[in-house]
Amino acid sequence: MILVTGATGNVGRHVVTQLLEAGEKVRAISRDPGTAGLPDGVEVLEGDLRRPETLPAALRDVDRAYLFPVHGALDDFLTAAGDEGVGRIVLLSSMAVNFEQTNDIARWHAECERSVRDSGLPWTFLRPGAFMANDLGWAGMIRHGGVVRAAYGDAASAPIDERDIAEVAVRALLDDGHVGEAYTLTGPASLTQTDRVRILGEVLGRELRFEELTPERAREEMAAFMPAGVAEVLVRLLASASGTTAEIEPAFERITGRAGGTYARWVARRAADFR
Template sequence: MTGATGNVGRHLVDLLLQAGEQVRAISRNPERAGLPGDVEVVRADMSRAEDLRPALKGVDRAFLFPAAGQAHGFLSEAAKAGLGHVVLLSALAVTMRQAGALGRVHAEHEQAVAGSGLPWTFLRPGAFMANDLRWAPGIRDDGVVRAPFAQAATAPVDERDIAAVAARMLLDDGHAGKAYELSGPASLTTAERVRILGEVLGRDLRLEELTPAQARAQMITHTPEVVVDSVLTLFASFVGRTADVSPAVRELTGGAPHTYADWATRNAAAFR
């Protein structure tokens, strides 16, 4: 497992262990990984082939999160190790013309995986519900969410559902060569998510809509400019529309996707 300490990865680790699988995870900081004791945690950086070679030895299937755009090194080592299946965490952005650089980055990852000769499955989630954790400091401080595009709609997906689908892809046969678009159960605008979060927290939250320029100035402090610009263009295109809801989580896992209120309830402590 790559990305095992991430939003999706932690849930996937738990599901694989519950299924009785032997799990090896890479992390740049094993001592801080905080993964269950049954997981073999190997120190490895995706950009270093010399780390990946021993990490991939004896592995038969992998969950690939190409951190920092590092798919090629991983794939060439995975091909040498004879992996039987790679499940790639891609993004719905690959299907969206207006996604610009964001879509291209993920499309390049998909092409690299497809070109590796390894059997693959692509998971293409839309916006993660976990993205709203970035609202936590503002909510804790003064009950204000500062975000652009109040009326932009997405169908955000709970990271637990992405992990549940990834687990099925790794455990079951029959998904090689397939790409699945993943969403949550409902189209919600930013303003609707703030309202639901307030209901769950029992607080009156106020949405202070940032201009795209204000949002850009904040985002470029932690994200490459080219990605920020494509994210803002994409979200501008989501204003006034209803987001598509995919049936894939239910079809692939047999369970209903978690609602935003479920997610907010489970993560309420972060906002308090």
């Protein structure tokens, strides 16, 4: 039995689906199983990494687990996993841990990795950079006016399709050869924010435009729907990527034997979200 935490998230949903397609027995935990919307064939239990009393039942008969990085809430899970004899943890981490940990996001993920290492359980870490799914945050602006407003339009990243992250997670869950590895994952191309708006317009068949905001204005607008500290970190990350070319990491292609999905293909798959 494989347990998937964060099963309703951008990556977790695909981990569940791909494991079922591989013929595995899958259990998922959700705070509200009735609204999880997971596929037939997965056992869905009520559970929450912040509610330790729900974990022993979720982990019973589990031999491998995909772990979503809930900062400050992993130790109880890992203790229960050890007690139940779980033999492998695949942790969704972040590329941010590769760099100097000068912001909260990097520190949070580094602390999650440290907790897993210290547990003594066999582990694999997945360290993706930007998710293509992050751009769903633009969907409202695209539906209502076609103007994407943000700071640092020339900030480059190599965003990765969330299905590709899930594919590596599934391989790490099923293949012993990935134990003890930490994989940095990117998409196949360096794209600025303005590049991505252009591709969105081409695939959607619409005239879209990027409007440059000052960092101060962007920070204010982001803080309306996320903690101000996180907005500050994200604006600083955009500033550091301004005028650069993002490095393309080879891990995904090396592990899977194929190139990662393109941004245009991702937009085509998610086109309904932008219409």
